[in-house]
């Protein structure tokens with residue numbers, strides 16, 4: 001049921017033409033600590049509004065401040081899943 005709802009959101013989202021589709025995977029430069037990859041596809045099952053404030057989803061600017069707080073690290077800590085150590089996210 002939950003999956004069906006998410007699938008419906010996805011269909012509604014992609015049916016519109018005012019916004020871009022998400023990539024399966026994003027890669028960030030991450031400065032001297034090395035690249036960070038973010039698999040959008042595997043994260044989608046968590047529910048769009050966990051990260052996107054409203055539907056349809058808009059682009060999110062992923063920078064250091066966002067990533068190291070609510071954008072990535074806080075959720076991994078709260079859920080006790082996903083990387084929380086510097087070198088678990090940043091790869092040379």
Ligand code: HEC
Pocket residue numbers: 006009010013019020021022023026040043044045046047048049050051052057058059060061062
């Ligand atoms: C774990 C957080 C997270 C979840 C959950 C999530 N997204 Fe995203 N999404 C992002 C981030 C971060 C970006 C921006 C990536 C970038 O451009 O660097 C993004 C980008 C997008 C974009 C591209 C927007 C643009 O204009 O470039 C779309 C469309 C999108 N997401 C749709 C969805 C849908 C639909 C769902 C639910 C099925 C979803 N997202 C779930 C974090 C998330």
Ligand code: HEC
Pocket residue numbers: 036037038039042043046050051062067070071072073075076079081082083088089
């Ligand atoms: C809303 C919660 C949430 C947010 C926000 C979130 N993650 Fe995750 N992340 C998870 C969970 C849960 C897992 C574990 C998935 C599993 O084990 O099935 C995970 C796993 C990962 C993994 C391990 C590989 C994989 O894809 O399963 C990486 C790398 C990762 N996240 C990077 C990021 C980055 C980078 C961001 C920010 C752009 C981010 N995550 C934002 C919840 C989140």
Ligand code: HEC
Pocket residue numbers: 028029030031032033036062063064067068072073076083084085086087089090
């Ligand atoms: C959950 C994943 C994650 C963890 C854990 C994490 N980072 Fe990041 N970090 C990111 C992302 C995503 C960015 C944004 C990358 C970008 O803008 O190119 C970033 C940005 C940075 C930047 C800035 C790069 C720039 O040029 O602006 C530095 C430096 C950095 N991180 C160091 C660290 C250190 C040190 C730790 C451990 C204390 C750490 N990171 C832990 C994901 C993570």
